[in-house]
Amino acid sequence: MMKLQNLATLVALVPYALGFPRLENFPEYRSLAGLSPREVRAVARTFSSTPGAQSLPPPISDTSAKVVYDSEHPYIPDQPGDIRGPCPGLNTLASHGYLPRNGVATPAQIITAVQEGFNMGWNVASLVTYMTFIVDGNHLTNLMSIGANTTADDEPTPGLNIHFNVEGDASTTRGDFYFGNNYSFNETLFDQLEEAANRVGNGFITIESASLHRALRINDSITRNPTFWFGSPRFVAAYLETTVPLAFFVNNQTLDTTLNLTLDVARDFYEKHRFPEGFVRRQGPFDVAEVEFMFAKIFPLINVPPGHNEGVGNYVVNPEDDGSSCYVYHRQVNLTAQLYPNPTPELEVAIKANLVTFYQTLHNSSCEQYFPYGQ
Numbered sequence: 001m002m003k004l005q006n007l008a009t010l011v012a013l014v015p016y017a018l019g020f021p022r023l024e025n026f027p028e029y030r031s032l033a034g035l036s037p038r039e040v041r042a043v044a045r046t047f048s049s050t051p052g053a054q055s056l057p058p059p060i061s062d063t064s065a066k067v068v069y070d071s072e073h074p075y076i077p078d079q080p081g082d083i084r085g086p087c088p089g090l091n092t093l094a095s096h097g098y099l100p101r102n103g104v105a106t107p108a109q110i111i112t113a114v115q116e117g118f119n120m121g122w123n124v125a126s127l128v129t130y131m132t133f134i135v136d137g138n139h140l141t142n143l144m145s146i147g148a149n150t151t152a153d154d155e156p157t158p159g160l161n162i163h164f165n166v167e168g169d170a171s172t173t174r175g176d177f178y179f180g181n182n183y184s185f186n187e188t189l190f191d192q193l194e195e196a197a198n199r200v201g202n203g204f205i206t207i208e209s210a211s212l213h214r215a216l217r218i219n220d221s222i223t224r225n226p227t228f229w230f231g232s233p234r235f236v237a238a239y240l241e242t243t244v245p246l247a248f249f250v251n252n253q254t255l256d257t258t259l260n261l262t263l264d265v266a267r268d269f270y271e272k273h274r275f276p277e278g279f280v281r282r283q284g285p286f287d288v289a290e291v292e293f294m295f296a297k298i299f300p301l302i303n304v305p306p307g308h309n310e311g312v313g314n315y316v317v318n319p320e321d322d323g324s325s326c327y328v329y330h331r332q333v334n335l336t337a338q339l340y341p342n343p344t345p346e347l348e349v350a351i352k353a354n355l356v357t358f359y360q361t362l363h364n365s366s367c368e369q370y371f372p373y374g375q
């Protein structure tokens with residue numbers, strides 16, 4: 001397997017980002033990375049079910065524009081015990097009941113919910129979900145939490161907010177892990193998003209203003225965060241996250257980049273995790289071609305390649321990282337193999353099957369397939 005830059009450092013740091021697990025009351029949705037085989041067996045005995053890997057759900061059949069904030073999907077803000085995290089999209093789907101309202105879901109539930117609620121394309125949804133789940137999810141129970149459980153008495157239990165994976169630095173409305181909370185809405189950062197909208201978007205969030213805000217966020221992380229990491233998959237996710245609010249919150253946005261997103265709608269989404277009243281999802285899926293179209297618009301405006309800081313202010317480009325789905329797939333497989341060097345037989349079966357499913361999300365790709373646990 002090829003050597004990926006900084007992978008050793010990342011592997012050392014992921015358990016740190018995961019926190020050190022307490023084995024009593026080990027949540028069913030928590031990643032098992034970092035546990036010894038004895039510990040995995042001990043916690044698995046407490047799980048109510050261990051279905052292991054599941055296959056990809058089919059694409060939804062109706063991808064037309066339709067009202068998705070309807071009577072069957074009322075907005076109910078998270079209640080004590082419910083989990084929300086760094087992804088306002090998944091948070092919103094949980095607050096409207098497209099995902100389980102407690103914020104714990106299977107990959108299939110996530111892939112279906114993002115299509116139903118936002119018309120995210122099946123190909124993009126499957127890839128993003130699996131590249132996240134492989135590291136952040138629990139392979140035995142097939143569950144993942146969409147954030148940190150901050151209602152527990154002790155340290156927050158991590159989920160989608162696990163750092164150095166899809167979660168990363170220079171986010172739109174969430175702070176860098178290095179500075180503390182990397183998953184909750186941050187008013188100061190929203191104010192900056194607003195400033196960019198006023199500067200170059202006539203008070204709206206536009207491609208130009210969203211890109212400016214991202215560029216400023218990256219610059220801030222470069223100049224202040226000694227651990228700033230912007231390699232793939234984080235690199236790809238950050239660009240994608242710049243496009244999705246525009247793609248999903250402006251009706252009939254399919255390939256029309258002239259319509260704009262209001263700050264009120266954006267605040268409701270980023271902070272309250274709520275659809276606009278009577279929200280109509282976009283016409284047609286936002287899938288690979290649409291993502292590429294939007295990337296072509298924003299990349300020249302942001303124009304920062306994958307890289308990381310080596311000391312404050314010293315941004316170093318990752319030479320092997322081209323941001324491609326093959327690179328992301330390969331990096332995630334490498335990382336998984338290193339996070340689970342000695343799995344129990346049941347866990348190994350589940351991880352192997354999930355890695356195969358992950359490969360399938362690349363959809364007939366020419367990427368080389370890897371089998372770190374054998375075929």
Ligand code: HEM
Pocket residue numbers: 086087088089090110111114118120124125126128129132160161166167168169170171172173174237241242244245248270
């Ligand atoms: C397909 C499954 C999805 C997964 C696994 C996922 C995962 C994530 C993760 C881990 C983050 C944190 C990244 C960071 O550090 O900033 C994130 C952020 C984000 N996600 Fe999602 N997401 C998904 C779907 C969606 C959807 C459907 C939307 C719809 C609008 C969305 C919108 C966003 C936005 C705007 C951010 C950036 C938040 C910010 O920077 O303040 N995501 N997502």
